[in-house]
Amino acid sequence: MIRINDFALKLANVNGTGSASANGLLMQAIFRMGIPVSGKNLFPSNIQGLPTWYEVRVSKHGHTARALDYDLVIAMNAETYGRDVKEVRSGGALLYDSSWPLDAELARPDITFLGVPLAKLCNEIFTDSRERILMKNIAYLGSLVALLDVDMAIIDELLQEKFSKKKALRDSNHRALRAGYDFAIEHFDCPLPIRLEKMTATDDRILIDGNTATALGCVYAGATVAAWYPITPSTSVMDAFKEFCAAYRKDPETGKNNYCILQAEDELAAIGMVIGASWNGARAFTSTSGPGISLMGELIGLAYYAEIPAVIVDVQRTGPSTGMPTRTQQGDILACAYASHGDTKHILLFPSDPAECFTLAIAAFDLAERFQTPVFLLSDLDIGMNDWVCPRLKWDDAYRPNRGRVLGADELEKMAKFYRYSPENEDHVAARSLPGVHSKGAFFTRGSGHNKLGGYTEIPDEYQEVMDRLARKHRAAARAVPAPIIHKQVDAAFGIVSLGGCNPAVREAVAALAERGIIADTMRVRGFPFGEEVEAFLAAHDQVFVVEQNRDAQLRTLLTMETSAPKEKLKSILVYGGFPLSSRHVIDGVTAQLEQRSAGSRVAR
Amino acid sequence: MPSPKPNVVHPHLRPNQIGLTIRDYEGSMSTLCAGCGHDSVTAAIVRSFYELSTPPHLIAKLSGIGCSSKTPTYFVGGAHGFNSAHGRMPSIATGANAANRALTYIGISGDGDSLSIGIGQLVHAIRRNVDMLYIIENNGVYGLTKGQFSASADIGSKSKRGEVNRFGPIDPVSLALDLGATFVARSFSGDKEQLVPILKAALSHKGFALVDVISPCVTFNDHEGSTKSYLYTRKHLLQLISADFVPFAREITVDYAPGTATSVRLHDGSVVRLRKVEADYDPTDRQRVASHLELHRNRGEIATGLLFVDKQASDMHDTSKTTEVPLAQIPYEKLCPGSAKLDELQKTFR
Numbered sequence: 032m033i034r035i036n037d038f039a040l041k042l043a044n045v046n047g048t049g050s051a052s053a054n055g056l057l058m059q060a061i062f063r064m065g066i067p068v069s070g071k072n073l074f075p076s077n078i079q080g081l082p083t084w085y086e087v088r089v090s091k092h093g094h095t096a097r098a099l100d101y102d103l104v105i106a107m108n109a110e111t112y113g114r115d116v117k118e119v120r121s122g123g124a125l126l127y128d129s130s131w132p133l134d135a136e137l138a139r140p141d142i143t144f145l146g147v148p149l150a151k152l153c154n155e156i157f158t159d160s161r162e163r164i165l166m167k168n169i170a171y172l173g174s175l176v177a178l179l180d181v182d183m184a185i186i187d188e189l190l191q192e193k194f195s196k197k198k199a200l201r202d203s204n205h206r207a208l209r210a211g212y213d214f215a216i217e218h219f220d221c222p223l224p225i226r227l228e229k230m231t232a233t234d235d236r237i238l239i240d241g242n243t244a245t246a247l248g249c250v251y252a253g254a255t256v257a258a259w260y261p262i263t264p265s266t267s268v269m270d271a272f273k274e275f276c277a278a279y280r281k282d283p284e285t286g287k288n289n290y291c292i293l294q295a296e297d298e299l300a301a302i303g304m305v306i307g308a309s310w311n312g313a314r315a316f317t318s319t320s321g322p323g324i325s326l327m328g329e330l331i332g333l334a335y336y337a338e339i340p341a342v343i344v345d346v347q348r349t350g351p352s353t354g355m356p357t358r359t360q361q362g363d364i365l366a367c368a369y370a371s372h373g374d375t376k377h378i379l380l381f382p383s384d385p386a387e388c389f390t391l392a393i394a395a396f397d398l399a400e401r402f403q404t405p406v407f408l409l410s411d412l413d414i415g416m417n418d419w420v421c422p423r424l425k426w427d428d429a430y431r432p433n434r435g436r437v438l439g440a441d442e443l444e445k446m447a448k449f450y451r452y453s454p455e456n457e458d459h460v461a462a463r464s465l466p467g468v469h470s471k472g473a474f475f476t477r478g479s480g481h482n483k484l485g486g487y488t489e490i491p492d493e494y495q496e497v498m499d500r501l502a503r504k505h506r507a508a509a510r511a512v513p514a515p516i517i518h519k520q521v522d523a524a525f526g527i528v529s530l531g532g533c534n535p536a537v538r539e540a541v542a543a544l545a546e547r548g549i550i551a552d553t554m555r556v557r558g559f560p561f562g563e564e565v566e567a568f569l570a571a572h573d574q575v576f577v578v579e580q581n582r583d584a585q586l587r588t589l590l591t592m593e594t595s596a597p598k599e600k601l602k603s604i605l606v607y608g609g610f611p612l613s614s615r616h617v618i619d620g621v622t623a624q625l626e627q628r629s630a631g632s633r634v635a636r
Numbered sequence: 637m638p639s640p641k642p643n644v645v646h647p648h649l650r651p652n653q654i655g656l657t658i659r660d661y662e663g664s665m666s667t668l669c670a671g672c673g674h675d676s677v678t679a680a681i682v683r684s685f686y687e688l689s690t691p692p693h694l695i696a697k698l699s700g701i702g703c704s705s706k707t708p709t710y711f712v713g714g715a716h717g718f719n720s721a722h723g724r725m726p727s728i729a730t731g732a733n734a735a736n737r738a739l740t741y742i743g744i745s746g747d748g749d750s751l752s753i754g755i756g757q758l759v760h761a762i763r764r765n766v767d768m769l770y771i772i773e774n775n776g777v778y779g780l781t782k783g784q785f786s787a788s789a790d791i792g793s794k795s796k797r798g799e800v801n802r803f804g805p806i807d808p809v810s811l812a813l814d815l816g817a818t819f820v821a822r823s824f825s826g827d828k829e830q831l832v833p834i835l836k837a838a839l840s841h842k843g844f845a846l847v848d849v850i851s852p853c854v855t856f857n858d859h860e861g862s863t864k865s866y867l868y869t870r871k872h873l874l875q876l877i878s879a880d881f882v883p884f885a886r887e888i889t890v891d892y893a894p895g896t897a898t899s900v901r902l903h904d905g906s907v908v909r910l911r912k913v914e915a916d917y918d919p920t921d922r923q924r925v926a927s928h929l930e931l932h933r934n935r936g937e938i939a940t941g942l943l944f945v946d947k948q949a950s951d952m953h954d955t956s957k958t959t960e961v962p963l964a965q966i967p968y969e970k971l972c973p974g975s976a977k978l979d980e981l982q983k984t985f986r
Binding site: 059062063237238239247250251253255256258275279280282285287288289290291292293295296297299300301302303304305306307308309310311312313315329330333423424425426427428430431432464465466467468469470472473474475476477478479 | 691692693694696713718721724726727729730732734735739759760764953956958959963964965966968970971972973974975978981985
């Protein structure tokens with residue numbers, strides 16, 4: 032059966048052999064053919080020699096979550112042949128390097144083996160040993176172009192762009208590509224039943240990873256100070272920020288930098304720098320991952336209590352401890368919600384794709400300054416490091432940052448006396464003064480006990496008064512964080528709640544369940560503290576499935592603690608092995624729970 | 637709770653160049669123990685800022701946690717202060733400086749704050765050459781937790797309870813020299829004559845100025861057997877080099893005999909004149925300073941003075957090529973690339 036623009040590939044490679052470039056080209060070419068596509072890089076925490084996989088899902092319906100059934104596997108890693116062969120869907124195909132015979136034990140009668148002598152082809156064309164290895168990737172790309180009917184003109188165009196200044200490399204790529212292509216045309220029935228056909232579904236879309244989008248958001252938000260410590264998977268946030276600043280933040284007259292990026296000695300210092308810079312009136316942020324959040328805990332509490340804005344980008348990875356640094360998870364929800372010792376509560380934002388990384392990064396700065404408090408942008412490795420097809424980013428030139436309540440020299444001059452934590456506004460926020468502005472605004476910021484006037488205190492009532500206001504301030508932020516995205520159906524039997532990168536899988540699952548007559552409402556939360564819409568959604572459903580990617584049901588825990596929803600009606604669907612979520616996980620989770628419930632009610636009867 | 641000082645202005649108080657008297661550089665009353673060395677350091681800081689005529693609102697004073705870190709409340713009430721977390725002041729000062737390079741930064745720390753919990757941050761602030769004065773009020777003990785040895789306590793020094801310290805000390809001066817600090821000095825809280833010119837020179841220096849001040853703890857470390865007591869310090873103190881500070885505005889009229897004094901013109905045009913006590917001491921030769929210090933340490937002497945200065949080095953902003961305008965003051969319009977640039981950029985995201 033011919034299937035057009037609806038299939039999945041898995042490419043099994045060895046890391047450090049140059050496969051990323053070929054795989055990226057394939058994904059980009061499909062995108063340029065106008066077809067919705069997604070690529071998931073399942074890579075090891077290693078530089079060279081370990082297994083790495085790249086999955087490409089092509090979906091004319093626009094489903095971009097990870098697929099678990101592979102129509103075609105490209106097996107380039109002898110070490111993982113065994114499991115890679117098993118993963119081919121019955122009736123699918125496996126492309127392998129036939130320079131060496133395939134182990135007879137791996138034979139499967141229900142799949143097609145496509146042998147391409149990639150090593151032999153490259154050995155014939157190239158003399159350099161490194162080139163012979165690298166170009167095998169481009170050679171299999173050539174075969175895929177033939178097998179899947181990729182538009183060769185687009186591949187040419189991409190190679191032209193990529194190697195515009197490196198003619199020799201472009202020629203090498205062309206030769207390898209052609210060799211793989213010609214071999215496939217000659218030996219196989221091209222194209223395969225799974226194949227591509229041009230569409231126009233990506234015309235107004237871009238291909239972007241979340242970390243790049245986050246960095247871009249920070250640039251557009253007006254961040255001038257960034258401090259960080261290298262950590263996977265957040266490093267590319269700062270790489271991109273640096274690149275954008277170099278492009279957009281040079282002073283046109285002096286050529287000097289209108290930004291300062293500090294690579295700190297550790298995350299303790301990174302957050303300290305952000306707090307120092309924010310205290311001094313700059314928009315400042317750090318990007319990190321779970322282990323960094325643990326280290327930052329101490330000063331996050333200081334920023335919370337002293338009421339200093341700070342934006343913390345947490346690109347979550349698999350914990351606890353070092354965990355699996357190159358695998359994704361939503362495991363820092365609770366650690367961030369209540370980061371630091373004592374009573375603390377923070378504002379969290381949950382982007383679901385790179386486009387939201389951009390908009391919510393900007394929102395994070397506005398919220399941090401409006402509420403004078405740390406704000407966490409909780410992205411994850413899947414969003415942050417994989418390329419996603421997203422709507423084109425839009426920018427309103429009328430945007431101006433919300434700097435919150437900051438007193439200028441004139442206002443301070445007119446004041447009889449400035450008190451840092453009084454009087455409060457409707458958000459329960461008091462005005463702050465910045466160093467260097469006016470002597471009257473001088474204030475001694477401290478993380479020690481203070482009263483509502485900002486003076487040191489150890490008096491219970493005075494201490495509690497400030498702590499109570501901070502709790503009210505946090506509650507007030509519920510109105511200001513982005514509202515949840517709710518999709519309601521007629522006759523929904525239950526609700527599904529999720530967050531962040533679960534979104535594509537949940538949406539696809541809901542559509543598939545609907546085809547089976549199982550109707551669900553969905554709510555994707557985008558911020559914490561939870562607002563009225565979240566409360567109302569939970570109240571409106573007798574049964575709610577909470578889909579998230581961690582073991583301990585952290586979103587569900589947060590919902591049970593911070594809303595009035597009874598614990599019993601929130602059931603968890605948890606996937607936390609480190610790979611991105613697939614709709615099948617959600618479908619299986621929901622149907623299993625529904626069966627359990629009906630079995631339970633039968634017993635009760 | 638610190639209480640404000642009575643606001644009585646003595647008619648004979650002399651105003652400085654910006655019309656402020658020394659009282660304008662004071663803060664609230666100290667709550668430290670009577671006789672604490674830190675209060676003398678505070679008094680020297682007050683005098684230094686007054687004499688330099690620094691506008692109070694352009695000073696940012698930061699500290700970590702400990703007795704020393706309480707002191708920013710006791711000076712320059714008209715300046716913004718930040719009493720941060722234990723050992724974390726260097727990073728906060730670094731970030732603050734990144735955001736606004738136009739302010740004068742003074743960080744107050746102690747030996748516990750700087751040499752144990754915060755040593756990582758201290759060494760990296762030195763490495764970055766953050767433009768600030770960093771004072772370590774060094775007394776060899778943890779005062780607020782009642783007398784544990786700190787990392788600057790000497791081997792064999794006795795605690796008040798009679799315990800003998802067995803671990804070698806970390807000397808902030810040697811550490812700073814080794815890390816490439818651009819201004820390194822040591823003084824004694826009991827010697828205001830020496831301390832004030834050092835602080836003034838340190839404040840005028842562009843880059844990280846580390847001033848280690850032996851500042852005895854009268855309550856927990858001023859007994860017999862302690863090597864950080866007033867008595868011990870006075871007995872073993874050796875003024876290696878003395879400094880006079882000549883502000884930029886004042887004409888240099890007195891010349892010292894050649895061979896005995898070196899003049900160093902600082903970034904802001906002011907001059908430090910260093911009178912050598914030892915004939916072959918050169919405060920601009922890092923290696924020789926280090927070996928001098930080693931020599932005196934082995935003799936059991938506490939070498940003091942403005943020990944090393946390198947006025948050529950670039951500070952954090954030079955290295956980062958940051959614009960002269962404080963980053964916090966750049967209007968948003970200059971920071972946002974705008975919609976046209978975003979559209980242009982997105983053509984590459986395909």
